[in-house]
Amino acid sequence: MKDKILLAHGSGGRMTRELIRELFQPYLHNQYLDKESDAAILKQLSGKIAVSTDAFVVNPVIFPGGDIGKLAICGTINDLAVSGAKPHSITASFILEEGLRKTELEQIVASMSSEIKNLDIALIAADTKVVPSGLCDKIYITTTGIGTVIPGLEQVSTGKGIQAGDRIILSGTIGDHGAAIFCARYPEDILTTIVSDCACLYPLIEKISSFGTGIRFMRDPTRGGLATVLCEVAENQDWGLTIKENLIPVRNEVAGLCDLVGLDPLYLANEGKFIMVAAESISNEVLTALRSHPLGKNACEIGVVTRENPGRVILETPIGGTRLLTMLSGDPLPRIC
Amino acid sequence: MNTVQALLFAIHREANQPVRLMEVCGGHTHAIRKFGIPGLLPDTVSLLSGPGCPVCVTHTGFIDQAIHLAQNYPVIITTFGDLIRVPGSGQSLETARAGGADIRIVLSPLQALSLAETERSKQVVFLGIGFETTAPSVAATILTALERRIENFSVLSAHKIMPPAMAALVNHQPNLDGFICPGHVSTITGSGIYEFLSRDHGIPCVISGFEAPDILESILLLIRQINNHQPKVEIQYKRAVKPEGNMKALEIMHEVFVLHDDWWRGMGIIPNSGLVPGGRYAGFDTLQRFSLPEFPDTDNRGCRCGDILRGLITPPECSLYGKTCTPESPAGACMVSSEGTCQAFYRYQN
Numbered sequence: 001m002k003d004k005i006l007l008a009h010g011s012g013g014r015m016t017r018e019l020i021r022e023l024f025q026p027y028l029h030n031q032y033l034d035k036e037s038d039a040a041i042l043k044q045l046s047g048k049i050a051v052s053t054d055a056f057v058v059n060p061v062i063f064p065g066g067d068i069g070k071l072a073i074c075g076t077i078n079d080l081a082v083s084g085a086k087p088h089s090i091t092a093s094f095i096l097e098e099g100l101r102k103t104e105l106e107q108i109v110a111s112m113s114s115e116i117k118n119l120d121i122a123l124i125a126a127d128t129k130v131v132p133s134g135l136c137d138k139i140y141i142t143t144t145g146i147g148t149v150i151p152g153l154e155q156v157s158t159g160k161g162i163q164a165g166d167r168i169i170l171s172g173t174i175g176d177h178g179a180a181i182f183c184a185r186y187p188e189d190i191l192t193t194i195v196s197d198c199a200c201l202y203p204l205i206e207k208i209s210s211f212g213t214g215i216r217f218m219r220d221p222t223r224g225g226l227a228t229v230l231c232e233v234a235e236n237q238d239w240g241l242t243i244k245e246n247l248i249p250v251r252n253e254v255a256g257l258c259d260l261v262g263l264d265p266l267y268l269a270n271e272g273k274f275i276m277v278a279a280e281s282i283s284n285e286v287l288t289a290l291r292s293h294p295l296g297k298n299a300c301e302i303g304v305v306t307r308e309n310p311g312r313v314i315l316e317t318p319i320g321g322t323r324l325l326t327m328l329s330g331d332p333l334p335r336i337c
Numbered sequence: 338m339n340t341v342q343a344l345l346f347a348i349h350r351e352a353n354q355p356v357r358l359m360e361v362c363g364g365h366t367h368a369i370r371k372f373g374i375p376g377l378l379p380d381t382v383s384l385l386s387g388p389g390c391p392v393c394v395t396h397t398g399f400i401d402q403a404i405h406l407a408q409n410y411p412v413i414i415t416t417f418g419d420l421i422r423v424p425g426s427g428q429s430l431e432t433a434r435a436g437g438a439d440i441r442i443v444l445s446p447l448q449a450l451s452l453a454e455t456e457r458s459k460q461v462v463f464l465g466i467g468f469e470t471t472a473p474s475v476a477a478t479i480l481t482a483l484e485r486r487i488e489n490f491s492v493l494s495a496h497k498i499m500p501p502a503m504a505a506l507v508n509h510q511p512n513l514d515g516f517i518c519p520g521h522v523s524t525i526t527g528s529g530i531y532e533f534l535s536r537d538h539g540i541p542c543v544i545s546g547f548e549a550p551d552i553l554e555s556i557l558l559l560i561r562q563i564n565n566h567q568p569k570v571e572i573q574y575k576r577a578v579k580p581e582g583n584m585k586a587l588e589i590m591h592e593v594f595v596l597h598d599d600w601w602r603g604m605g606i607i608p609n610s611g612l613v614p615g616g617r618y619a620g621f622d623t624l625q626r627f628s629l630p631e632f633p634d635t636d637n638r639g640c641r642c643g644d645i646l647r648g649l650i651t652p653p654e655c656s657l658y659g660k661t662c663t664p665e666s667p668a669g670a671c672m673v674s675s676e677g678t679c680q681a682f683y684r685y686q687n
Contacts, residue, residue, distance in 0.1 A: 188451060189444035261444065262367075262675045319341040319549040321373020324686040329664030 005100040010130025019128065023106050027113035032089075032124040040124035042089070048149040050085035050157075052076055055142045062107060063184040065176075065196030066271070069108035072141040073115040074200045074271060075222070080145045081202040082218040082274050084153025084209075088146050090116070091125040095140040098133040108139065119200055152212030159217030159277060164239050166216055166305040167283040169276050171204065171290060172197070172249065172298040174226050178268025179254040182261070190261075194253050199272030204295040211289075214282040220274045224328040227266040229275060230313045231327045240309030243325065246318040247302045267328045277305065344553040345377055352381045352560050357512055359648050361503060362519030363390035363676020364547050370685035372549040382556065385648035386681075388502050389519060391467045392419045392674040393646060394601045395495045398632035400425035403464055403493060407438035410627060413456060414440040415449035416464040419674040422667060426635040446478035446492075453482070453490035462623050465494040470521040472496045472612055473586035476593035479614060479621045493623035494613045497599055500530045501610035505601075507538045510648060515541040515559040517552070520574045525590075527582025528570045535568040546574035593618045600634060602670065603643025642669035645678050652682040659683060 008015045025033075032040040056072040066074075077087045092112065096105065116123055124146075155161050180196035201220065208215065221229040226248070234241050250258075250265045258265050272295065278286045283301060290296030306314075313325040360366060366386045369375065375384055388394045400423055407414045407430075414430070421431045421442060434440040439459075443449050446463050453461035465475045475492060482490045499522055507513060518531055523544045531542040541562035545555035555573045562568055572578050590612070599611025614621045623629075636642060640662070641655040652658045652671070662668035664680055671677035 186444045186448070188448055315373075317371070317373040317549075319372055319374075319377070319553075321377050323370070323373045326684060326686065329683070 003102050005096050005098060005102065005105065005130055007098050007130050007132060010096065010128065016128070023102060023109055024126070024128070027109045028116070028123050028126065030122050032122055033126060042124065045088060045146075045148050047151065048154065050080050050083050050147045050149050051144065052079035052083070053142065053144040054079065055140065057137065057140050058181065059137055060184050061138050062104065063196055064180055064193050066198035067108050067111050068139060068141055069110070069112035070115055070198055071271060072143045073112050074198055076143040076145040077119060077121075078201045078220045078271075078274070080147040081200075081205045082220050083149070083157040084218070085147030085149045086206075087119055087121050087202055088148060089122045089124045090146070091144045092123060093127040093142045094129070095136050096128065096130045097136045097138050098130055100138050105139065115200055119202060150209045153209060153215060155213065156215055156218045156276075159233055161213065162216045162233075162237070162239065162277050162305055164305050164307040165280050166277045167280055167301050168241060168243065168303040168305070169278055169283065169286060169290070170226070170248065170300060170302050171201070171273050171275070171296050173251045173254070174221070174248060174270055174273060175250060175254045175258065175265030175268035177271040178225070178263070179257050179265070181269075182263070183257065190257065192253060192257070194257065197270055197272035199295055201272065201274055201295065204290065204293045205274070207289045207293050207296070208286050211278070211282050211286060214279040215276060215286070216279065217277040218274055221270050223269050225265070225267040225269060226275065227264075227313075227325050228327045230325060233277075234311055234313050236311055238310045240306045240311060241303055241313045242306050242309070242316065243303035243313060244316045247300060249298050249300060266325070340550045341553060344550060344557055348382065348553065348557050348560060349379050351557070351564060352379050354563075355381050355383070356514040356560060356563055357383045357385055358515045358517055358556060358559055359385040359387045359506070359510075359513055360517040360545075361387040361389040361499065362517075362522065363393075363674065364521060365389065365517055365519070365545065365552065366678050366681045367676055368547050368549070369552060370681040372552070373685070374549065374552060378556070382560070385513075386645070386678040387506055387648050388601060388604065388646040390671065390674050390676040390678070391471070391497070392423055393642060393670040393677050394497065394502075394603070395420075395423070395466055395670065396600045396602050396634035397425050397636065398600070398634050399493075399495045400430065401427070401632035402629050403430060403462075404428060404433045404438070405632070406462060406493070406623070406627060406629060407433055407440055410460065412439070412460045412462050413452060414438070414462050414464065415443045415452060416440065417444075417466060418442045419676070420464060420466060422673045423670045424637065424667060426632065446475045447481070450478050450482055450487060450490055453487050454485070457489060460489050460491065460626070463490070463492050465492040465496050468497055468499050468519070468522050469525045469590070472498075472594060473525060473583075473590045476589045479593050479618055480589065482621065483618070491621050491623040491626055492614060494594075494611070495599075496594065496612035497601070497610055498596075498612065499526075500533070501607045502601060502604065503531070503534060505604055505607050506647065507534065507540060513540065513648075514563055515543070517555050517559070518542050518544040518570075520544060520546050520577065523572075523574070523578045523582070525583045525586045528572055528578065528580045529582075531570045535570055539568045541568040542570045544570070544572045544574050544578050546577065602634065602636075603646035637668040640669040642671045642679070645671055652679040655679075
């Protein structure tokens, strides 16, 4: 059983220390964690502080394009980034299931470490607990991120400055993560592999941070997909959104899977994309800036803010029909034929 | 002018009398709403949705039977995802699962068979739902189970075939002017199964594909048949459907399944419209292995799925639609399945 996590690894005693030394420290040690104190003490940060927390559960925990560790860093950092904040540091707490293979845990911790290094941020606090077999699905991770809001981007988390004529910009193809997880869950039936788009968006958003108040709103369409975010932002507003369906980029393999099993890419999760509303006057420059980064190479304008249809999202279909876009209702279920 | 514009132009020019066209395939219902087709058609063309969603036509007694089985025997129930939230008379498979029953979603019957192979100590029951499109793959799975001697696998079958339901519709729906015939079903059956509709009932039939130009072309072909008073069966979906169908799939289906009188939600019992494993395969019928009580078909009070399935009303005409019946909290099956008419209306509010 040396290769598996045991309940005793969460006891707080010698085995906990062993686990930390063996699997966590080699990847995550830094000036904060090495002190082994109960709290990290930060130097004063300048400007407005943004904080975001998120719990991560995913099955399978390792999937094409990422794993729950990468997801736990990217997910929280992306929430900071689309709120106009430069990420500063992050905390992580792990709930491990008794019996989890240490090699899996090591792979997860290593990919967290790699994302943290790429972003040049610090993991300032961490905790580990172990629960009996069957009480969690291998591993759950909760991360909390801290960042400083970039001056000029204070408005982007609420979208209060959105007005008719503004443009809606999407940073790339949709549905990749949801489709990747779906394929990974049914490997016997879906004989194709789709790679998740799981990625940290901050380096991409940094490219457009100088546009300031011309950027009205940003959000990453994770669970619920693009459609749900569009509906949320338009809800109760005195303007509406008109989206052109044929401008929304969807990878061929994602579209094919959706056709096959009856899912809709508009409602599938994304983990490395964001949508933004930008003033018409800067939209072309914003697109050029986004496309200059590999994560934004498929960025495109997909619609416009309108005076008509206040509070609603209208989707123009490729053949010129229109329909109302609604939020995700229930779970997307694969269909029969 | 592109293809879609040309087709719409022709439909507007030629649809000079009111026509009521019915599609009997959930994929078409979904596509018509998704593309926003109704808003592009002239007022003279009405599109109705028929009993084309396999989940929707399955009666509540079937769900009750599956739940009874899961709760009273050491079995693993395997099912397509669509079925999991369909309300039975008391609860759904999803709520039964939350209560501890072993109910698992699979994407194919073969996945259920693999499960039976690894879980030899338990009986694995596959909930067989679907028309001619899915029945052959379930039949092939039963053949494989026999070949590999996997004896802990069986099928609780609610499989149905389409022609008897279309005949019943024609008898009860005198105002029907044409059928947009199902694309996927026809890849298996071919076009011959619809001949009686045009020959005996004078109803034009066009087998359609699922892209917007396919559906628009099918509508145009139906309008032309109506205008010319020459009802016949045409195949628009030529890239997938052959007149003779898929002989191999049909052969397997007929080898394993036998016809029986089956209950259709909203339509009652239709003679020779259901499929159950028969002959040397009868042992794979779950009902032969377990003694299960019969459960009556009991729709939720006020739910008008039955009328919707017959094309008598559209979903907004049901008093529950969008109020107490939503995809999160469905009162009837038509709101559950992504192929259901109510969900298509709710999702793609045109």
